[in-house]
Amino acid sequence: MKGSDPGWVRWVLITVALAFLAVMLVAPLAAVFMEAFGKGTRVYWRNVTDPATLSAMRLTLTAAAVSAPLNALFGLAAAWAVTRFEFPGRSLLVTLIDLPFAVSPVIAGLIFVAGFGSQTAFGGWLADHGLRVIFATPGIVLATLFVTFPFVARELIPLMQEQGSDDEQAAITLGASGWTTFRRITLPRIRLALVYGLILANARAIGEFGAVSVVSGHIRGVTNTLPLHVEILYNEYNFTGAFAVASLLALFALATIAAKNILEWRLRRAREEGDKS
Amino acid sequence: MTGWPLPRRRYSILPGFGLTLGYASLYLSLIVLLPMAALASGVFRMSWAEFAAAAFDGRVVASYRLTLLCSLAAALINAVFGFIVAWCLVRYRFPGWRIIDAMVDLPFALPTAVSGIVLTALYAPNGWFGAPLARLGVKVAYTPLGIVAALVFIGLPFVVRMAAPAIEDLDAESEQAAASLGADRWQCFTRVQLPALAPALISGTAMAFARALGEYGSVIFIAGNMPMKTEITALVIITKLEQFDYAGASAVAAVMLAASFAMLLTINFLEWRSSSRHRSAG
């Protein structure tokens, strides 16, 4: 919408906004890559393909790959339960889903140490049976799940609420089973929102630092994710190495932003077409 | 409809209640409820004296003060500049606005460790911004100013994303009505438009504030982390954990959680109040 603001106001505001963004957004992004390539491309490549980096990448991707389907299932289940039925405790469920957003990442990690650490009864029992949770991969996965599970549910719940259940009721009256109805009627309508939520969750899973920092053992090559690896390199004063790994994460962040915007555009188009019908 | 322990639901022709609610409840119990209960039980097992000693120790209180003040400063800076950015993005179409609009999401998408190290590099005495500022006698890195800079970065999208839809919803007709009644541009802005935008602006600022309170990754590299001076509360918790002082860490965490929940309730209350006010206005 074109503003009715006088020309000079517009130019001042735009200049201020652009200057602010240049300082706060553009400079950091540029600096990551400049520092990463500071010692040349060969050093960059060596840093990126270092075994410790690769193992950190593997762990990060594992956590993300494990959490994605679990989050998708949770999001679908929670959205179906909350939007298609009425039951006592429904608003409690919705509030619990928002909980991780209100909690500091460090506390997110702490609660798993409190719950599954070997100093607890449960954790000690698990350790006796050879299953380490904290300071091992399972703990990292759990902490990742905590900070990422709301994303899919928060996209699906308002959408499915808005869409209503008429179509699904129609399918049931026509004799379709619950599973067929879900697969052929519900899923096609929520596909885009599901992918959008997964993109957000995935970005968070890969980038999570605070929570994972608490539950990991910071054991290089074993319990380090990419963000933790960045920290270790930085603390060793290997700045070029740290920024090289950071640049990988930055590239991934840019890919996430691109995917997110494309989906937002498609979601908006789908909604406009939905309004027409 | 289903047996204990799931709640009874009203008759519905749609199937899947037991399955979906069961899975969701199981998931939540494992990932949220049980761990939080473990934390809570740890805290309740302490006596009040133990709790107070851990949670209100001088060093810890200094961290509360630092975290609160820096978060507040960052939130207010974002309120002003984030609003300007949102205003320009919505009302002015300048070349490249689409890319800039997408880039506002960068602090959301970028891992906090990455933003942590790059902001430190930028504001360190030999950095792109740090060097000129040092010449002016201003130290940013390893001081509370650095903490504020990092918190401004991660809070930026909140205000922009909350303010932008509200600015889009601004009623062109109200603007024209105010102008026809003789208001000049500034009066129109302060008396008509800003009050309409206030709820969204306050919500966005509150969210940026809440996020800043708990932030860890972006801050610990630039903060300097000196106890009593530049140590944020999140770091205090981690330090206690590294010393295996689980009780102490839990106590401080309890204080942080109380603050977070208070913020969450405030935000919900603000959003509820603004929506009901709009409803009654018709």
Added chain:
Amino acid sequence: MNIALEHVSRRFGGFTALDDVSLEVRQGELLALLGPSGSGKTTLLRIIAGLDAPDDVPGARIRMDGEEIDWRKPRPHQVGFVFQHYALFRTMTVFENIAFGLRVKRKADRPDETAIRARVNELLALIQLESVAGRYPSQLSGGQRQRVALARALAIEPRILLLDEPFGALDAKVRQDLRRWLRNLHGKIPVTSVLVTHDQEEALEVADRIVIMRAGRIEQVGTPEEVFHHPKSAFVMDFLGNVNLFHARLEGEAAGEAKTQVRARPHDLEVSRVEGTGSSLKGKVTRIQTAGAAVKVEVTTEEGEAILVEMPHDRFKHSGIATGEQVFVNVKDARVFLEDYTI
């Protein structure tokens, strides 16, 4: 199939949608549930369909073909339900929508693809939409979508067809055409049907029997002729067609000074220069409207009451009545209801 509901109630929180309703839907009839919004008609329809259940009150029973069913469990049989906003599957074509019910049948009951195609084409011919079989719902007009929704419901050969305000969202002309079309369809495929509407003209035109509802209760059940010419209550008379309301005093020893209201339909009144033999009122003609199926004459009495009289065009021409004339309104037929008495 016939369905009998006994003592069915349904409350939503503090709001009572249905209050002890008992109703029988007869095999093969087209029954209309008619009433204003909030009367409970859609709730009743959904309970008949099995999309909702009555409150668990002793005495509440639902019988199908005489057999009592357990309404606490979702019902296994198939109903044809046409939703108010059609609920067509957006990601499927018209053809696929209609075929859906046939394609999701269990393996044992499912016809083969050729049989399915034949049936769908048969239905497309019935609803006269063969040409748009490949289109998506968003590409159809409201009337076309409605017909597809109906065909989809009929494809599974339901034993009962339920329609929730099927023509509500359509233009007046389309509504009229579809009403006639539905009536013809029901003649060809006499499946037990229940229709919910708030449009009394629609109910009178289409239904075999009408159930008039108000505030969760049934006011009257009967054929269109019965409910129109022999309304059992003032509400029913007011709801169906136009009504003139008069205030009168009762005369006679038993009544004393009782006041009452008298209701007369516009076509049961006559405008004449001559006073009639029965009840008659004096007044001045204030408005004449000849644009319509009948002529509408508005007469205002000395007390300021406005009376609407309807008469056929030829009678009007013959009478030569003009605006401003002093005339008599003769009452040919009028009704007084019990509830109108105040003593």
